[in-house]
Amino acid sequence: MKKRALVSVSDKTNLSEFARELAKVGWELVSTGGTARFLRESGVDVVDVSRVTGFPEILSGRVKTLHPSVHGGILARRDDPGHMEELSSCGINPFDMVVCNLYPFVEAALNPEAGLDEIIEQIDIGGPTLLRAAAKNFAWVVPVSNPRRYPAVIEQLKTTGDVDRVTRRDLAVETFYHTASYDAAIASYLGTSFKGWPLDFPQELTFGYLKVLNLRYGENPHQKAAFYEPVIDRDVTSLRNAQIQGKDLSYNNINDAQGAFKAVWDLPQPACVIVKHAAPCGSALGASAREAFEKAFQGDPVSAFGGVVAFNCPVDRECAVAMKKVFLEVVLAPSYAQEALDVLKAKKDLRVLKVSPCRTREPYTVKPALGGLLVQEEDALLPEQENWQVVSERAPSEQEMEDLKFAMAVCKHVRSNAVVMAKDGATVGIGGGQPNRVDCVRVAAARGKEKTAGSCMASDAFFPFPDAVEEAARAGITAIAHPGGSIRDKESLEAANAHGMAMIITGSRHFLH
Secondary structure, eight states: OOOEEEEEOSOOTTHHHHHHHHHHTTOEEEEOHHHHHHHHHTTOOOEEHHHHHTSOOBTTTTBSSOSHHHHHHHHOOTTOHHHHHHHHHHTOOOOOEEEEOOOOHHHHHTOTTOOHHHHHTTOOSHHHHHHHHHHHTTTTSEEEOOGGGHHHHHHHHHHHSSOOHHHHHHHHHHHHHHHHHHHHHHHHHHHTTSTTOSOSSOSSOOOOEEEEEEOSOSSSTTSOOEEEEESSSOSBOOSTTTEEESSOOOHHHHHHHHHHHHHHTTSOSSEEEEEETTEEEEEEEOSSHHHHHHHHHHHOHHHHTTEEEEESSOBOHHHHHHHHTSOEEEEEESOBOHHHHHHHTTSTTOEEEEOOBSSSOOSOEEEEETTEEEEEOOOOOOGGGSOOEEOSSBOOOHHHHHHHHHHHHHHTTSOSSOEEEEETTEEEEEEOSOSSHHHHHHHHHHHHGGGGTTOEEEESSOOSSTHHHHHHHHTTOOEEEEOOOOTTHHHHHHHHHHTTOEEEEOSOOOOOO
16 A cells, blocks of 8 residues: 655645655655645646545635544554554545645734734644644654655655654654644734733743744853744844844843843933843943943943943944944844944954834743743833932932933843942943842942942832942932832931932832842
């Protein structure tokens, strides 16, 4: 008896060549609807699936392969005499291969002109069922869900007359990943399309991600790494084609780029944020991209060496010329003037990425922990949305208030216990990630040196003791913003008043661990 392959695909890439090779090695091809027409037009003989089922395709093609004559032929265990007797008594011939890929649901969902009914029609039912059945029975059935696997399958058939068990197993695992990702994309899209959704935290959380980059290495050279993006509902333009020039990206490059990108888009344009080892070391507003960069760089020029730079505005030639003078690892911006790219080409190793937000906020942030995932809403709160209250004897000046708001927006992206010192729309000292807040004030002051005199300071949490305020006074800080909420707030306020500082209570904490 000839071996049989059931072929039903949406993506017909290299299908005709694969089908002809299967026919050459003696396989019978059974096919459905459009796939059967395509193969016949390509000169390949096929048997219509309706001849196998004895039933026509119905409901505009919604039902083609959902039939015992198909799934019995796929799912029967060949080492089970009872299964084989049942096939024989029912007149069912086994299938030895299933070649299938799925309706383009993701493409439809990403099409802004597609309506909900059109998108729902691209939810494949029969395809995942065929693939899962073949993958479950991989010991006897070859599941092929990816056109890139066609050459390897044909090579084994030509060489040995069969596909070995290890390859079948690998194809089965790949198939289950594929169908799981497909279903996750559907759940993700529909979960954000209906009124009342998404649930705050659904009982079953699914993620559909696709590998888009193999990275040079992980956090360290002995660690392998890759970068995945959601198959649907992206928050940031894809990195697949975002890199304009430079060396391949590493894990650390993307990790730092994430921190810089998120921080800069919390600021009004034009703005620049520089990150080194996942920590902001300089941030600034400016009248132009160049001014924003130069002010951010001067915030901590030592740490900025080898840093990642992000802009929320186009990069022009003048900005590129300023950056050319500094060793940087990565630059991110929503767009670049051609003259800017011509300048940056001279730094051939510099990674230049064109990225921008696809939507305002991510629904969740996710962090691995204790073998599971910690999931929370993103911290989307900005100073304009907080209820700031002046509690000191002296109210801040208009410029101090602007600098406090800027410092607090940056503070959100610094590891707790975060302290950001800023003046005239630029950071002059940043401290974070220390076990106590007073050390973070000292770190920020040490980095800022004489520049901290006359600057403002934001903290991501309250001051439980006046010592941090005293350190700020020694650094020349004139105004402080912090969330408040300590039982000893009064002591910190008294210290601020004693030094003539203005103090704001924001009412909102911004821990980042």
